[in-house]
Amino acid sequence: CRCCAEGRRHGSILYSILRSQEERAVPAAGPAPRGCPCGSRRRVALRSPQVAGKAASAVLVKTLRFVQNVPCFQELPLEEQLLLVRSCWAPLLLLGLAQERVHLETVESAEPSMLQRILTARQHGERPAAPAAGRPHHGPHLPSAGEIQAIKGFLAKCWSLDISTKEYAYLKGTVLFNPDLPGLQCTQYIEGLQREAQQALNEHIRLIHRGDEARFAKLNVVLSLLRSINANVVAELFFRPIIGAVNMDDMLLEMLCAKL
Numbered sequence: 001c002r003c004c005a006e007g008r009r010h011g012s013i014l015y016s017i018l019r020s021q022e023e024r025a026v027p028a029a030g031p032a033p034r035g036c037p038c039g040s041r042r043r044v045a046l047r048s049p050q051v052a053g054k055a056a057s058a059v060l061v062k063t064l065r066f067v068q069n070v071p072c073f074q075e076l077p078l079e080e081q082l083l084l085v086r087s088c089w090a091p092l093l094l095l096g097l098a099q100e101r102v103h104l105e106t107v108e109s110a111e112p113s114m115l116q117r118i119l120t121a122r123q124h125g126e127r128p129a130a131p132a133a134g135r136p137h138h139g140p141h142l143p144s145a146g147e148i149q150a151i152k153g154f155l156a157k158c159w160s161l162d163i164s165t166k167e168y169a170y171l172k173g174t175v176l177f178n179p180d181l182p183g184l185q186c187t188q189y190i191e192g193l194q195r196e197a198q199q200a201l202n203e204h205i206r207l208i209h210r211g212d213e214a215r216f217a218k219l220n221v222v223l224s225l226l227r228s229i230n231a232n233v234v235a236e237l238f239f240r241p242i243i244g245a246v247n248m249d250d251m252l253l254e255m256l257c258a259k260l
Contacts (some may be wrong), residue, residue: 049241173197
């Protein structure tokens with residue numbers, strides 16, 4: 001296709017766009033605290049969901065603006081652009097939250113446990129209601145402590161590595177240009193862009209972090225942590241409190257087509 005034929009020319013544009021990001025140092029943070037495994041299924045909520053939701057929304061707008069400003073992304077058909085963004089909006093958002101140093105404060109939910117529901121129902125002579133098929137009894141808007149800890153652990157990992165603006169840009173490029181998605185037409189072109197983002201990251205590390213041979217591997221660990229985080233959890237955590245039931249596909253399409 002035309003995209004694949006022009007891949008080499010626009011690949012160099014991606015390289016220059018990503019390299020143009022200014023360096024910005026951020027203070028390192030300590031490792032994420034290790035919680036008790038038996039409590040990983042507790043329901044938790046954000047202490048200030050409106051504040052966190054607005055911060056996440058601003059980061060999402062900024063992230064999509066970054067994506068739209070990459071010329072080789074603009075060369076793709078709209079259907080391919082939307083397919084890529086739909087698949088990676090959550091990891092891109094989390095990278096943006098790490099870059100903007102958005103901290104998450106959580107509290108345990110006051111929602112009664114299943115045991116409490118059963119005991120209360122028996123006390124009143126009622127039969128406890130069973131959860132809907134395919135849906136946990138706690139509802140979709142209450143992530144577990146383990147799910148929240150995975151996000152906090154990812155953020156702490158990024159902060160401990162003191163990731164620079166350029167490194168964040170290369171990581172975003174690696175996440176965005178995923179050639180393994182079903183339905184893509186320009187897979188060769190997209191694969192080349194992902195490979196170039198990784199090469200640019202490696203070159204930047206060799207130039208700036210001489211002697212730290214393990215840094216490239218550590219940054220790829222960051223990407224593996226991203227893959228373990230469910231996009232639905234991210235949507236429910238940050239966007240449901242401010243806009244209710246969220247259809248991310250519709251929202252992303254609207255934002256992608258808008259001039260951000």
